[in-house]
Amino acid sequence: MPSLKDLKNRIDSVKSTRKITKAMQMVAAAKLRRAQEAAEAARPYAERFNAVMAGLAGSAQELGQGPKLLTGTGKDDVQLLVVMTSEKGLCGGFNTSIVRLVRYQIEKLRGEGKTVKILTVGKKGREQLKRDYADLFVGHIDLSEVKRIGYANAQDIAKDVLARFDAGEFDVAKIYYSKFESVISQKPQELQVIPAKFEGEAAEATTSNLYDYEPDEEAILADLLPKSVATQIFAGLLENGASEQGARMTAMDNATRNAGDMIDRLTIEYNRSRQAVITNELIEIISGAEAL
Amino acid sequence: MADTMQFDLVSPERKLASVKATAVKIPGTEGDLTAMPGHAPVITTLRPGVLSVEGPEGTQDYVVSGGFAEISAESTSVLAERAIPRGEVSKEFLDELRAEAEARHEAAEDHEKDITSKALSDLAHLAEDMV
Numbered sequence: 448m449p450s451l452k453d454l455k456n457r458i459d460s461v462k463s464t465r466k467i468t469k470a471m472q473m474v475a476a477a478k479l480r481r482a483q484e485a486a487e488a489a490r491p492y493a494e495r496f497n498a499v500m501a502g503l504a505g506s507a508q509e510l511g512q513g514p515k516l517l518t519g520t521g522k523d524d525v526q527l528l529v530v531m532t533s534e535k536g537l538c539g540g541f542n543t544s545i546v547r548l549v550r551y552q553i554e555k556l557r558g559e560g561k562t563v564k565i566l567t568v569g570k571k572g573r574e575q576l577k578r579d580y581a582d583l584f585v586g587h588i589d590l591s592e593v594k595r596i597g598y599a600n601a602q603d604i605a606k607d608v609l610a611r612f613d614a615g616e617f618d619v620a621k622i623y624y625s626k627f628e629s630v631i632s633q634k635p636q637e638l639q640v641i642p643a644k645f646e647g648e649a650a651e652a653t654t655s656n657l658y659d660y661e662p663d664e665e666a667i668l669a670d671l672l673p674k675s676v677a678t679q680i681f682a683g684l685l686e687n688g689a690s691e692q693g694a695r696m697t698a699m700d701n702a703t704r705n706a707g708d709m710i711d712r713l714t715i716e717y718n719r720s721r722q723a724v725i726t727n728e729l730i731e732i733i734s735g736a737e738a739l
Numbered sequence: 740m741a742d743t744m745q746f747d748l749v750s751p752e753r754k755l756a757s758v759k760a761t762a763v764k765i766p767g768t769e770g771d772l773t774a775m776p777g778h779a780p781v782i783t784t785l786r787p788g789v790l791s792v793e794g795p796e797g798t799q800d801y802v803v804s805g806g807f808a809e810i811s812a813e814s815t816s817v818l819a820e821r822a823i824p825r826g827e828v829s830k831e832f833l834d835e836l837r838a839e840a841e842a843r844h845e846a847a848e849d850h851e852k853d854i855t856s857k858a859l860s861d862l863a864h865l866a867e868d869m870v
Contacts, residue, residue, distance in 0.1 A: 488753040495749065495818055499782065499809060598751040598820070658809075661769055661783040670784050671807060674820060681751055 451724065454717040458710060465706035471537065472699035479630070479692035485596070486627070486685040493682045500675050501645035502658070503668050514665075516609075516672040519642035520618045525562045527585070527617040528552065529608065529640075531624040531683055532572030533691040534591040539698030541625060541633060541691055542571040548635040549623050553580060564617055568604060568684075585616070596688055601681030608680075609673055612641055624683035625690035631697050633690035638683065640676050744776040745814040746792055748801060750822040755801065762793040763815050765808045766861075774810045781810045785819060786861050787836055789868065800825035802865070804836055837862050 449457075504517055530549050532542045549565075549572075556563050565580060567573040568588045577584065588604055590596070608620055620641040625633040660667055746760035763774045766788025772781075787804040805820035823832065840862055844855035 485752070489751055491747070491754055492749045492751045492818055495809070495816055499807070499818075503782075601751075602820075658780045658782045658811075661767060661781055667782065667784055667807065674805070678751060 449720075451717065451720055454713060454720060458713045458717060461706050461709050461713065465703055465710065468699045468702040468706060472696055472703060475692045475696040475699060479689060479696055482685070482689040482692050483627070486682075486689050489682060489685055493678055496671075496675060496678050497645055500643070500671060503664060503671070504643065504645050506664060507668055514669050514672055516612070516641055516676070517643050517668065520615075522618045523561065525564065525617040525619075526556055527564045527566060527608070527611065527620040527641075529566045529568065529604070529620060529622040529680070530572045530576065531622060531687050532567070532569035532575075533687070534570050536571060537698065538691055538695035539701075541694035541698075542569075542575065544633070545623055545625055545635045546572055546575045548637065549576065550579075552621075552623075552637065553583070566608070569687075585611070596681075596684050598677070598681050601684055602677045604680050604684075605673065605677035608641070609676060617641075622680060622683050624687040625694075627686050627689040627693055630693045633694055636683075636686075638679065640679050643672060643675060742776060743795065744774075744812075746794070747814070747816045748790070748792075748803075748819065748822055749816070750819055755822055755824070756792065756799065758792065758794050758796075758799075760792050760794045760815070763817075764789075764791045764793075765810075765815075765817065766790060766803070767808070774808075774815045777812050778810050778815075780812070781808075783808050783810075785817070786858060787840070788861060788865055789825065790817060790819075790822075802828050802832075833862070833866050837866070 507517060528549060530545065532545055536542070553563050553565075563580075563583050564585045565576060565583045566586045566588070567576065567584070568590060570589070570591060573584075573587050586607065588607065590600060593600055611617060612620065619639065621637055621639050623635065623637055626636045627633055743759040743761055746756065746758055746763055747754070748756040761775065765772055765774060765783070766786050767783040768786050769783070771788075772783070774781075784807045785803055785805060788802070790801045790803045792799045792801070801819075801822050801824055803817065803819035803822045806818045806822075808815065808817045821836070837859070840855065840858045844852070844859055
């Protein structure tokens with residue numbers, strides 16, 4: 448049975464933990480708002496871009512030719528998985544759920560006899576994957592010094608990926624990130640960036656013929672495809688940023704509530720032990736008086 | 740025919756402008772062009788340069804680099820990788836653009852040299868304009 452002093456110490460320590468988790472929750476809430484705004488601001492660009500790309504890609508595919516970034520190398524033997532996770536922990540199952548999806552994919556691809564390469568963005572995913580798949584790593588991009596994710600960060604990642612593609616290091620590239628659905632729900636996503644796939648291709652392809660292209664379609668496509676990789680990575684990074692903060696907020700909210708429950712329990716225990724001590728002393732005094 | 744059209748300028752990070760415009764001067768890769776309401780639909784890539792928007796409320800200039808413009812009869816959308824209002828252009832920004840263009844010029848293969856060197860000279864003109 449812990450002494451009164453022990454209990455008091457524990458209550459104090461849980462109280463300060465609660466203060467910290469509460470503060471972290473509020474910080475995460477503020478950051479979440481900012482991250483959501485950033486994701487919101489980036490959406491018009493990404494949407495327009497994809498619409499135009501879909502049109503271009505559609506007509507290029509009709510011709511049955513196009514840059515390698517669009518049509519692929521004709522194989523899918525070597526796959527590059529770009530895994531985007533957070534730089535910091537204490538955000539619940541955020542990183543774990545992305546890593547779980549990646550692990551599943553790695554095993555599946557390996558089962559099909561494909562070669563898998565991993566490029567990580569963010570420290571946490573790297574730590575978790577390094578344990579089992581250290582030999583598959585081809586690189587890591589560190590964003591821990593970056594305060595606010597900018598398009599330049601996405602461009603750097605895209606440049607790295609494209610250089611590897613040009614060097615023939617892989618056939619297919621996929622990015623993994625968490626899609627922000629709400630504060631309590633973030634879904635890990637897989638998105639293929641090379642060869643490029645655009646949603647709504649069929650619908651857009653018909654409208655694309657209305658446009659004149661200057662320079663010609665092929666040149667535009669060659670110019671824009673690398674940018675489209677950067678755009679998709681940027682969108683992924685922003686979604687991830689919002690998801691991370693959302694996950695952290697929920698995790699810290701739970702932690703704060705748990706700490707509160709714990710304090711309540713410990714306080715009751717503390718009061719009971721104190722009462723027991725008092726009762727004990729009373730009994731001693733009374734039996735002492737009776738003995739006289 | 741309407742005398743204004745919708746004009747949008749967006750960069751990956753934010754939307755810079757969404758206004759009614761009467762004419763938009765766009766620095767296209769193959770030469771400048773001015774889009775006015777009723778223009779035939781065109782998609783063109785951009786070279787680094789000044790984009791100017793004429794609207795009922797006056798003219799607005801932006802410095803843009805990389806990306807493309809989508810022009811149709813009722814609207815013009817410019818999607819630029821980098822875009823900032825001309826008033827906010829700093830020497831650092833131009834230096835950064837030039838460093839990038841130079842790096843690309845160095846890395847380019849011979850048959851692409853004319854494109855990259857053109858981009859370099861475009862930037863030099865741009866820098867002169869700004870002073």
